Amino acid sequence: MKPTITAFANSPDRGRGLARDMRVRWALEEVGQPYDVRLVSFDAMKTPEHLALHPFGQIPTYEEGDLALFETGSVVFHIAERHKGLLPDDADARARAVTWMFAALSTMEPPILDREIAVLVERDKSWSGERLPLVDGRIRNRLGQLSTRLGTSDWLDGAFSAGDLMMVHVLRRLSSSRMLEDYPNLAAYVARGEARPAFKRAFAAQLAVFTAAASGR
């Protein structure tokens, strides 16, 4: 059954593939599963209909028959469990890949998202210049640890997995900060993810949504 996901009708990233639907699109492309997209406006995200699908009023959501999911970690894991290509067959390697999914979302992403708050939401605060370096310090601490663990490997634990997919997408949110330039192996790791044909197809699909919306304005 062809699943339906939701995505921003007007993505705030202007099609740069930073919105979270990108993770789900990329996972679906990796496993070769076609999907439909329903675009939602910021207003529509606050309606009871959307909140029934996503209690926190965000995108993406994932619908497949009677099943409705939210949280990209859960959706990507669901896709990975039901198709070959995103999780290893070996049980221990599989558990480690799941570990990296959680590491991407609960260890790496929070300080990176906090940076978006510091840069965008707190821009006009008198103390934003003092807080941003503290946030950047927390991000650098995590980047240094991740860089050490990755070392000279292509991927975090053997073959490319859903753990790498999530980690690469989380790290991409740092692109405007240029912080990754200080961690060449992480920058190369992100580039390796972006070079995958499935990533490129997913990126093109979300960019096409932005381009169409922009040309229709």
Add this chain to the structure above:
Amino acid sequence: MKPTITAFANSPDRGRGLARDMRVRWALEEVGQPYDVRLVSFDAMKTPEHLALHPFGQIPTYEEGDLALFETGSVVFHIAERHKGLLPDDADARARAVTWMFAALSTMEPPILDREIAVLVERDKSWSGERLPLVDGRIRNRLGQLSTRLGTSDWLDGAFSAGDLMMVHVLRRLSSSRMLEDYPNLAAYVARGEARPAFKRAFAAQLAVFTAAASGR
């Protein structure tokens, strides 16, 4: 095979069950799996030996034969997959329970942890009094949405699951803020989790570590 987890030799929470090993202990108690605990000091957490187990230098870790895991989401999921009691048998209900695990860790926990930074790390900053209400606003937004979704249900999706275990533990980190008092159904939800015999056994086990360390000082 009896797994070994790591926990703080000197927990900063003084045995109040807020440290993350509590989640793993609770999960192991729910499924009736005995375990060993290795206590680690803050210095030991930065050694190459510990970083080999946990690249981000934290606790808990989970070792079971040749398998070594970190990230409580991953560890609790691993336990839940291999024993009965923490995930439903029905595939769709199982996917929804996993969704709540990710929601607890990547949607609810980040602003709650940010509050700990605002209260503890930024205490002496001139702007801490201005930032804390912004953080609290983000937490209240999420609590309101979660409260609406929970409604009058006992648990987030039918029977108690690993999703509830993670969510209850994440919400417990708000205890000192007393914010949950404004959301009676969430306060009752947390109390319902804390009343489970498995929670009580896990809580007693981690408190015993603190009590023993304190009496030995």
